[in-house]
Amino acid sequence: MADAFIFELVSPERLLLSEEVTEVVVPGTDGYFTVMAHHAPTMSTLQPGVATVKTTSGSQEEYVIFGGFIDVMPNSCTVLAESAVSKGDLDKADLDARIAEAKEAADQAEAGDAKTKADMYYAQLTTLQSSVLA
DSSP: OOOOEEEEEEOSSOEEEEEEEEEEEEEETTEEEEEOTTOOOEEEEEEEEEEEEEETTSOEEEEEEEEEEEEEETTEEEEEESSEEEGGGOOHHHHHHHHHHHHHHHHHOOTTHHHHHHHHHHHHHHHHHHHHOO
């Protein structure tokens, strides 16, 4: 059995999860990556996507996160999400509203970095929508 570590998933609204886990897969800005016990210390930004958590009991839980940060230490991992919800509790109307806002922001953004970031966020949300609501 894989070694366990403490994982916490925190959103501005509440603490969604705090328990010992064996593995966490998160949507990093440069792509998905896996965190296990004894991982090298790392800090990274997160993009919208699905975080998968494997608990010490062997169950797997999925959470939809809308960006944020991850702080990894050898014996713990904390995700500070801009917003997060259990995948089973995802509200389609909320996701549709986020996508509409992102589309509007992308359409109104000036050329350059702001436009690139807005377009990227819109693309990430539409990809998330197709993967979680398929």
